[in-house]
Amino acid sequence: MQSHQMARAGGWAALIAGVLGAAAAVVLIFVPAAVPEDVFSYPMTPEWHLVVQTAFGLHHLVAAFALWALWRSGLAGRTRLAAVSGIASAAILGLFGVWEIVVGAFGNEPYPSPTTDVHR
Incomplete structure (x- = not known):
């Protein structure tokens, strides 16, 4: 993929990520509380x-894809700092995305609990 195509893909991905x-x-701001505050999924039902x-x-x-694509397009420059920053930021945001999905399974857990609060 050429750099302008990569930049376009990254830009669209960034726009989609922003809308999502x-x-x-908005959902979190306006959702009424459906469970007690001591449930990890608060204010939503576990589902x-x-x-x-x-x-x-x-x-x-x-x-994460948007960051990676924008870095690959050359918009961040071609220096070692740009490469390290582009790869690291995309990888960390990707791992965070996976963790968000994993945490979705903890909706029925009490809060705090050993599963939901690693600092206790």
Whole structure:
């Protein structure tokens, strides 16, 4: 893929990620509480928690692709710093996206608990 095609793909991915993130945020702002505060999925039911966490995970994976594509297109430059930053930021955001999806399965857990609060 040529650099202008990669930049275009990255730009579209960034736009899609932005819309997904904004939509998920609006849902979280306006959703009425459906479970007690001591349930990890608060304020959503565990089922909706899974849906929203999956949406956030996809959002982060699409954003990771956008960062990678924009780096590969050369828009960040061709220096070693650009390469390290581009790869690291895309990889970390990708891992975060996977983690968001994994966390979706914890909706029924009490909070805090050993599963949901690693600091306790």
